[in-house]
Amino acid sequence: MNLKRVTNAKLIVVLREKKHVRYLICEKTVNRIGSALYNLALLTLASKQTYSTLAISLVKLFENLPGLLEPILAYLTDRETKRLKKAALLNVIQVLLYFALAFLLLKYQMPLALFVIILLANVLSDLLDGYMSKMFTPFSKTWIDQSERREISSLDIVLFSLSIIIGQLIGAQWLAVYPNNFWGLALLNAVTFALSLFFLKKIKFDDTVKMVMSAQDNVSATDFLQKMRLAYTHMKQKHIMQTVWLLTFGKVIAMGYGLLLNVAMVSTSNLRLGSYSQTLVILQLTSLIGLLLGSFLRFNWLEKINYGQLIMLANVALVFAIGSCFLGLPLGYTLFFKLIGIILSGYMAPKYYTDLVQVIDEEQLTRVDSLVNFVLLISAPLGILLTTICLQLFGLKTSWLLELGATLIFILAGEIVIYKNKH
Template sequence: MKSIENNPKLYQLFIADALSEIGDVFYYVALITYASQLTNSSLAISLVTTFEFIPPVFSIIIGPTADKLCNKTKVSMIVNILQCTLYLINGLLFLKFQNWILFSLCLTINFISDTLGIITQEMEPIILKKVSPKISYEKKYGWLSAVAQSFSIGGKFLGGVLLTIMNNHYIFMSFINAATFGCAAVAMALIGNVITKKEIQDKEDEKSGVLEGIKFLKDNAKVRFIVVLLSNINIVLAPILPIAYILLANKEMYSPVNYSMSVSLLTAIDSLASILGPTFGLRLFKGKKALINSVMVGSIFSAFFCLSIFTRNIYVLMLTLFLASFFIGATIPLLFGGVIKNVPESKIGSVNGVIDTLLAITPPLSTFIFSSSVQYVSTYINVLILSVFSIFIILIIIKNRTNLF
């Protein structure tokens, strides 16, 4: 905290990111609530949750664009202003439209805003690197992730409270969201200019920044190995909670509390681990093999988390969920810290864009496949498949740990 307080620009960056996060969460809660009141509400809710997964997939395209933008903070400020304007318009739409037409317009605006936000996300590593060069990037990234996750949790709770107090007055929720992005724009303006100079690029670079990201992963076996591993670990982790929710709903798993409280507890445990992992987990892994060691420990506890379903006990599930989320949370800052150290500033967006897209694709696909297949195949058969796959990942890590690292 002292490091943050003694660095005003870093402090302002954290405020901007927190405000953007809380604004996104406020609106998500409002949109889900509105969707639940429509006819065919299940379809509306599915559309909201599905559209939340799509923008990060565009990182592979947006990353190279972010590289070409020199004044990173100025562009981030403009993006926040555009998002502020979108939600002001969104609020006014409630005065003119209703039901599915209104829902479709709101969903579109939210999707456009989230996609614009990816531009800021892909420029953030450079801003983070520039504003406090004396602090290691891994620590700063961990702190930023913890702040964003903390405000996400707080935003979900506060958003629900505000909706209740305002009697589901969605116009005000849109305006509040607009205000958070407006304040985030002010915070980015206070940071000042963070400008990166364009490096001389050959003709191949000019053709496609995406190729640069792919080329980096092709040439850097260590980073490529970790990204592929994390993508595969996501295949294991993503569907387990939805499967657990199904078991709890069918009363096939022991829990001392009712269904809604069980879901809340698991969500809270996952969120808490996602905050503590990037902040304190980094201290457990040091040296040249810190990254591979963190992935190996994370994969081991991911396998335990998967296998814990067979205990049919929520206490065991909560413990293994916390440990898996904690150690995977520690891995992400180490991964992107390695990218920052090995990639020229002019190509960081391209490389991070490819990585972000790869990591974003697997969770929704895996969740959809395994959570929907329980209607046709035994839940425990699905879990067994995921468990075998998770053990297979651990064996691959052990086999390649010495050779690559």
């Protein structure tokens, strides 16, 4: 295996010299830690319910709900001029939201209401996160040079996974020391959002971006559809649709696998290392290691492989991960194959995003990015829904077999599509 040595000197220089980029990365990381705190709380609470399979499925579905509104959020952000100021205001709302949630959870102790309140609070907070993210999307093109973009994207992807792990570790430790003390977690969450606001306020840089709409333009459903159609046409002109569709169907498979693994961890001690919440953290840690290896290492032979083949290779690793779960092998086998798949995905993600930002025009970037994410996020609840139906109809063992068959069919169909487009 020929490994191309990569130095991180460029990344260090960028972070040292471009304070606005550094503070923005810090803001996003701390914000994600806060979000991860309550995602773990939700899954932990769901796993304790008598209807745990349905509850876990609901949590997974609602996790992706804000992302389904990304195109609308992207459309609305076209009107934003003072983006940093608006983001700070939304951050304040998040802080107040979790302070209010902490007060309610301290005063009222009702298990079912607790679950619903946390679920809805997370959705609202994630919607605010999504809006801020869409406002920041053009900065990937205006604040970061092309030569620096892949390193920054790699760092952002790794920090995304790391922030989830840190958030879940804090949440798991909190629940271990203070069982069922969710109001304290809400208060801690408010503190993390306040800290992200601190970093956001330190950014002093030009936040002007090219816009298709002005603040005076009227917002309408017709105009929204027209703008999205233009973005879709732009994507076709730039020849990125094949990769998007392969990623989409691949994510349907991956999300189904994720749900099956979560359900299996509840009922199968062989697939747990410690408690359920601790196993979730271990899975996230595996993802972090895979992303670190995939994002920052450069393999010459992988550089020559197109995106479609990288997706297929990652799904081959998934086949082995599913097979190990079906055979009832210890969690270590699943973690190993999951690690291989994430290394491949982690290798592809920053490279793909760098190319996407480069080829898409600045005024179309937010909408194209939102459309890509929207299509991918549609696949997430679809995969969860189909897997939930299989679980209810056939049980866990048969669902593993169906998941394995679906993955093999996807790999075969994907290779046929790649071959036809190549020739």
